[in-house]
Structures are given as C-alpha cells and as structure tokens.
Amino acid sequence: MYLRAKIDRDFKLEILVGSISGKVISQSLAELESVEDLRSLLSERLFDSIKSSNYRKEKEEREILACTSTVRVFSLSSVDSNSDCMLEVMLDYNTSLRI
Secondary structure (H helix, E strand, O other): OOOOOOOOOOEEEEEEEOHHHHHHHHHHHHOOOOHHHHHHHOOHHHHHHHHHOHHHHHHHHOOOOOOHHHEEEEEOOOOOOOOOEEEEEEEOHHHHHHO
C-alpha cells in the first residue's frame, strides 16, 4: 500500500494475489457487461469507493461509463505464467484514511 494521497486526491490500493485468483479476476473483468457486474465482483465497500474517486468522476463526466480502468490486474512476471498477480484499485481519499 502506498502512503496516503494528498487531501482530495485518489489513492491506489495494490493487492498481491496468487496466479489463479489473478486469472479469475482478470477474466471476470474482461467479461463485465455492466457496472453492476463490477459491484458483484468487488465488495460493496470497494465498489462505492471506486465510484467516489476523482478518476471515476472524470470518466463519468466524459461519459465513459465502464469502471474497468479503475481496476486492473496484471502478472508480476512476463515470463512465468504461474507468477503472482497485482490487483490495482483506484479509491477515493476518504477510503484511504480508513485503510
């Protein structure tokens, strides 16, 4: 986890997950059909925090309705397909204070 963001700035939460979990999350993100699908994939608290982030609000202002750019999963190794993965989630500042 990074140091807290400056006041009213978004916060990036990084969660290390195993390769199988990372692949499942990544596939689920790729198959999202609605924002509500993302709510089902993540906890209610994380989803609400994503929706409150400045980054997400800017996307909505530009009428980009998908939340997929606020959540991403990537492998920590480009060589080993069984390596751990990183789940990155952009959260609002107030949530970062509680984490």
